Amino acid sequence: MQVTIHAAKTNLSKLIELAKAGEEIVIAKGKTPVARIVPIAQTRFRIGLLKGRIDSNAPDFFEPMDKDELDLWEGKV
Template identity: 50%
Template sequence: MTVVTIHYAKTNLSRLLAEVEAGGEVVIARGKTPVAKLLPAEPPRPRRVFGSMRGQVALDDSFFEALPDDELALWSGEGD
């Protein structure tokens, strides 16, 4: 972690940003008192696309049949 003064940060912002992009952290201090920290920004999460798994999962008609009573009891908490 690099600690720099405000004056140095203003003068060398591009250099400090390159250090942060490389995975480092930079603390900006007023005198010897830390004031701010530069950290890498998290990349935005990719948007979910509805139907992106289409054609990769197959269900047959048995998927939609009712569960047997003993298994249904387990799901409802009655089989404990």
């Protein structure tokens, strides 16, 4: 589908929905195509993506530091 810039500005939401549905939308200045509306591939975020891949010997950042580590962190060496 080819539309003019004016029609694209007027119907942008509808054109985006058409593009999401797989329609190719070309925006033209006069009769010269200048841009295309294409959907961006949507990926789903999965919780636990790295489960089983991280070494269990990693430090627990929610545990309090002991006094010596805390002194080093605060520059009280």
